[in-house]
Amino acid sequence: MAANEREDSAPEGARGTARPATTHPQPGADGLVLHGARTVLPTGVVDKGQVNVDGTKITAAPAPNAQRIDLTGHYLIPGFVDLHNHGGGGASFSSGTAEQILTGVHTHRLHGTTTLVASTVTDDMDVLARQAALLSELAEQGDIAGIHFEGPFISPCRKGAHSEGLLRDPDPAEVRKLVDAARGQARMVTLATELPGGIDSVRLLAEHGVIAAVGHTDATYEQTVEAIDAGATVATHLFNAMPPLGHRTPGPIAALLEDERVTVELINDGTHLHPASLQLAFHHAGPDRVAFITDAMDAAGAGDGRYLLGPLEVEVTDGVARLVEGGSIAGSTLTLDRALRRAVTVDGLPVEHAVAALSANPARLLGLYDRVGSLEPGKDADLLVLDGDFTLKGVMRKGEWVVVPELP
Numbered sequence: 001m002a003a004n005e006r007e008d009s010a011p012e013g014a015r016g017t018a019r020p021a022t023t024h025p026q027p028g029a030d031g032l033v034l035h036g037a038r039t040v041l042p043t044g045v046v047d048k049g050q051v052n053v054d055g056t057k058i059t060a061a062p063a064p065n066a067q068r069i070d071l072t073g074h075y076l077i078p079g080f081v082d083l084h085n086h087g088g089g090g091a092s093f094s095s096g097t098a099e100q101i102l103t104g105v106h107t108h109r110l111h112g113t114t115t116l117v118a119s120t121v122t123d124d125m126d127v128l129a130r131q132a133a134l135l136s137e138l139a140e141q142g143d144i145a146g147i148h149f150e151g152p153f154i155s156p157c158r159k160g161a162h163s164e165g166l167l168r169d170p171d172p173a174e175v176r177k178l179v180d181a182a183r184g185q186a187r188m189v190t191l192a193t194e195l196p197g198g199i200d201s202v203r204l205l206a207e208h209g210v211i212a213a214v215g216h217t218d219a220t221y222e223q224t225v226e227a228i229d230a231g232a233t234v235a236t237h238l239f240n241a242m243p244p245l246g247h248r249t250p251g252p253i254a255a256l257l258e259d260e261r262v263t264v265e266l267i268n269d270g271t272h273l274h275p276a277s278l279q280l281a282f283h284h285a286g287p288d289r290v291a292f293i294t295d296a297m298d299a300a301g302a303g304d305g306r307y308l309l310g311p312l313e314v315e316v317t318d319g320v321a322r323l324v325e326g327g328s329i330a331g332s333t334l335t336l337d338r339a340l341r342r343a344v345t346v347d348g349l350p351v352e353h354a355v356a357a358l359s360a361n362p363a364r365l366l367g368l369y370d371r372v373g374s375l376e377p378g379k380d381a382d383l384l385v386l387d388g389d390f391t392l393k394g395v396m397r398k399g400e401w402v403v404v405p406e407l408p
Contacts, residue, residue, distance in 0.1 A: 031055070031063030037071035037385070040078070040355045042374050051076060053381040056399040060377040069407070071385060077355050078374050079114030079382030079397060080336040081362040083188065084148055084236070084265055084293035086119045086309070088300035088335075093118040094310055098134060105143055106402075107301040108294070111335035114382040114397040115363070115372050117187050118144045119295075121310040122151030122162040125174065129181035139185035145366060146187030149178050150236065153201065154216030155192035160241045161323050161330035162216065163311050170201040179208055186210045187366060190236040193227035194219040206231030211365065213265075216241045217252055224255035228262060234365065237295055238264040239277050240329075257284040263365050265293045266357070268342055269334040271320055275347055287353035291362040292339045297321055297331035337384075337392040344390050351390075 031054035039049025054063040087093045089107030091100035101118065108116055118135050120128055128149065135147045151162045153170035168174065170191050179186045188211035191198055205212040214227055215236025235256040243251035256262050257280075264285050266278060272295075282290055294300065298307045299316040306324075307314045309331060313324040321330040336358055343354035363373025371380050385394030385405045394405030 031059070031066040033062045033066045033068045034071055034076060034383070034385075035068060037074045037076035039076045039375065040352055042360065042376065045352055048072075049076065051375050051383065052377075053383075053396070053399055056381055058375060058377050058379050058381050058383075071407070073388055074393065074405075074407075075351070075386040075388075075390065076375070077351075077384050077386065078359040079372065079384055079395070080112045080340075080358045081115040081145075081366070081368070081373060082108065082113045082294055082296075082336055083117050083234075083291055083362045083365065084119050084150070085113070085116055085296050086121060086150075086331055087298040088296050088302065090298055090302040090307075092298050092308065093135065094120045094123065094131060095308070098138060101135070101138060102143060104298070104300075105138075108296070108335060109395060109397060109402045111301070111337045112340075112384045112392050112395055113294075113336050114380075114395070114402075115145045115366075115368065117146050117148050117366070119148040119150050122154070122159075122166050123310050124166060125152070125168075125177065128152070128178060132178060132181040132186070133183070136181075136183040136185040140183075145368065146185045147182045148188040148190070148213075149186065150190040151216070153189070153191045153195070153198075154241075155195060155218045157218040158192070158216045158241045158243075160216060161309050161312060161314070161321075161328050166311070169195045170197045172197055172200045172204045175201045175204060179205070179210055188213050188234065190215040191227075191232075192217040192219065193230075193232060194223040199226060199230045202227055202230040202232050214242075214252060214256060218243060219252045221250045221252065221255050224252040225259075228255065228259050233261055233263060234291075235262055235264040237267050237272065237293065238281060240267065240272055257281065260289070263289050263291050263361060265291050265295075267295050267332055267334065268292050268339040268347070269332050270342060270346070272329065272332065278343075278347055282349065282353070287350075287356055288361060290357045291365065292336065292343070292354075292357045293362075294334040294336060294339070295331045296334055300333045300335055340386075341390040 035050040088104040091104035190213045202212040212232040213234035314330040360373040363369040381399040395403040
């Protein structure tokens with residue numbers, strides 16, 4: 001991988017240290033009371049809300065002698081949960097060392113992603129199995145929330161930025177090999193379910209508690225319905241790498257949007273989707289079935305330059321990643337704070353719907369909603385501070401500031 005030097009990837013306005021008396025706990029402090037912000041709760045947006053933090057958790061009542069932080073003029077929301085992320089900060093989750101992967105994870109934490117599933121791209125099966133073993137160790141340590149295998153079981157007709165020579169049909173035995181290599185940390189596998197073995201592989205994944213996602217597919221409407229009935233529950237980056245919606249051949253998009261069992265991923269970076277497509281997805285799927293993802297590659301938080309995505313060379317120009325050979329879009333350089341800001345300020349989504357797509361919905365899908373995804377007592381103190389323009393100012397993960405907010 002050849003990349004430019006990494007830039008400081010903390011969000012603008014979030015660098016530096018805070019005033020000790022007002023913005024972060026001091027040694028011996030008994031918790032925090034964050035008050036005065038417009039607070040996004042499962043029940044809606046509460047003006048001048050209050051969230052109590054004691055240790056690593058959100059609590060119903062303040063701890064004795066808790067430090068109070070006035071967030072008037074700001075928003076307080078849960079940390080982001082990214083289902084689909086290939087890297088950042090110059091590091092690849094598909095090929096990086098443990099240290100490099102942690103660099104990528106930290107890059108996205110600086111932008112509000114407090115829970116992250118690491119995604120791989122198509123490669124040789126043995127290479128994927130070895131990387132899965134490394135990623136599973138990081139998942140067991142709590143650094144990532146599991147592994148998503150995007151490829152090699154995808155359609156050569158819709159391969160996108162995947163190496164065609166390494167693609168293969170989703171033989172259940174091969175799918176099982178990757179799941180086993182992940183040692184219980186496999187969370188999702190993207191499949192072209194119309195390929196031979198696709199439906200049996202969906203059933204296998206469902207039986208093992210792994211999400212089967214329909215993506216990089218050339219399936220018909222009817223084939224997609226069959227996959228959903230077999231247990232597929234996610235649309236991998238809906239609209240991208242699949243046949244377009246047609247009036248006589250509706251294809252996978254219609255089947256995935258209409259079925260209440262399916263969560264649809266959307267890449268809201270202004271490149272992958274026209275705003276009308278995003279509005280279409282929200283209108284038909286509803287705000288409870290949309291998950292914003294980054295589909296980020298190494299260049300997220302690292303700047304323009306040349307990178308590798310799996311074995312393929314990528315050129316990033318003006319923040320848009322494309323394959324050097326062929327020009328296909330090759331993931332994104334998106335961070336979820338930008339996805340939120342765009343959703344609210346450009347797409348006009350209600351803030352509570354945008355936040356659900358970034359936190360609660362993916363957390364539920366991953367089976368983590370008892371711990372993350374909303375600001376409720378008993379959950380991890382994963383929370384974000386935004387200013388009135390929805391610019392990220394502070395990031396807390398498990399009760400510790402990753403980005404300390406500078407407040408008046």
